[in-house]
Amino acid sequence: MKDPIFKDIRVSYIPDTKVEINKKTYLIHNVIDGEDITVDTTKKYPELKEVIKPSPYRIPYHMEECGGCNFQHVTYEYEQKLKRDYLNELFKPFKIKGGINLTPMEDYMNYRNKSIMTYKLSKQKKITCGLYEEYSHNIVAANNNILQAKKTNEVILQLNKILTKHKIQIYDEKTRTGVLRHVYIRYGFNSNELMITFVTNGENFPGRNNVITDIKKANLGITTIVQNINQRDTSIVLGDKERILYGPGFIYENVGEYKFKISPKSFFQVNTKGMEILYKKALENSGITKNDLVIDAYCGVGTISIYASKYAKHVYGVELNKNAIMDANINKKINNIENITFIADDATNYMTHLAKDRKHVDVVIMDPPREGSTKAFINAIKYLGARKVIYISCGPETLKRDLYQFSENGYQIKSIEGVDMFPRTIHCEVIAVLELAEQKKTSKPKTKIIYEDDDDDEIKELEELVRKYGTPDPKPHKK
């Protein structure tokens, strides 16, 4: 029997690729709005079988399967349109003049400076590696991956030969035996430094010395090798313990006029060129002056703090990860910067304590993880009297939730714009600029905002402050 053809199908792309067939919604990859398709329904989840009438935006696949690409089947121009449309729809309630723009990337392939390969033995007992397929623990081969740096692809190819030659034992997820779990590569596009981290299931790494010797002999340009020990039954890649096997245990990377130290565990934006574009967009016209005290919350290894220090009187960078703060202090030193203080703390904790101490700040830059920030953090900004907030987000949906809370607190949303830091995936970065407005001028979008920290004691204490001192004046508090 012939497969039924589904005509002129409707696809919603972001945050998932959902396809509507016979009024039911399915998650099917690599389909474009308006196409006629047939579907394989024999699989657990229906899959695209054949495209009968292709969309004009369709392009040939670079590789059939990819763990990370959502848009390898469409032109980059069409991908940008989809992302722009999504952002405009999402942020419609904020009525941004002229709509929301998206800055594209010139290098929209092979831009990732960080790659995590998971290892397995094939049925023929051959060492293979790849990326986790979306929504599963299946490993998809990642030779010639279109997202990661070409240099990384080259290294992986050679490395697999070396690992096979020395019969390195591969970790088996089911039995939790074997040695090598992942290889984690970080590449400095500008510095040309390259770090390999072998993640092993225990301290023991038989064959390690032979592998290192052959890596050195192969002249792959690897500047440091680290072993990370992860014995936990988890999908989190890195464990706590590390051992340097070769070189300094970190790499440097140059971004614009600055140099940054990157260790295996510290957060560093995955798109180096995109990072420079993002920071410039966020800071160049930010209006930060040499009189301003600035907080860079969720600061990672201090990259934004360092960029902002040029414009500000003093920057306070706060970050939860102690290793990242250690790197941030080194970054401050190697760039000869004096006017930054880095603090290892939970961002909400830090901000609420400053607010309770009646401290003042002028500008807050925040770049939280995809889950966004907390209500207590956003409320604290109000009590610190910050006249401006620059919110950089890789989670547009949580940014929207947080923008409602800022609006509640009397901040006006001046601009929202996208920067396409993660081409060929559904993700992008968004920069929102907010200013503290006079209360009467503020129009608050009506929506109920639900935060996990709604019952937080910190909020109650801040409310107590309002009862004691009144609603904060829109003008800055005394320094």
Ligand SMILES: C[S@@+](CC[C@H](N)C(=O)[O-])C[C@H]1O[C@@H](n2cnc3c(N)ncnc32)[C@H](O)[C@@H]1O
């Ligand atoms: C999206 S990254 C941004 C890092 C940095 N701004 C950059 O551009 O490289 C988010 C950072 O927030 C940190 N983080 C996560 N939860 C945190 C918390 N509760 N308080 C402070 N920092 C946190 C993470 O360790 C990570 O470095």
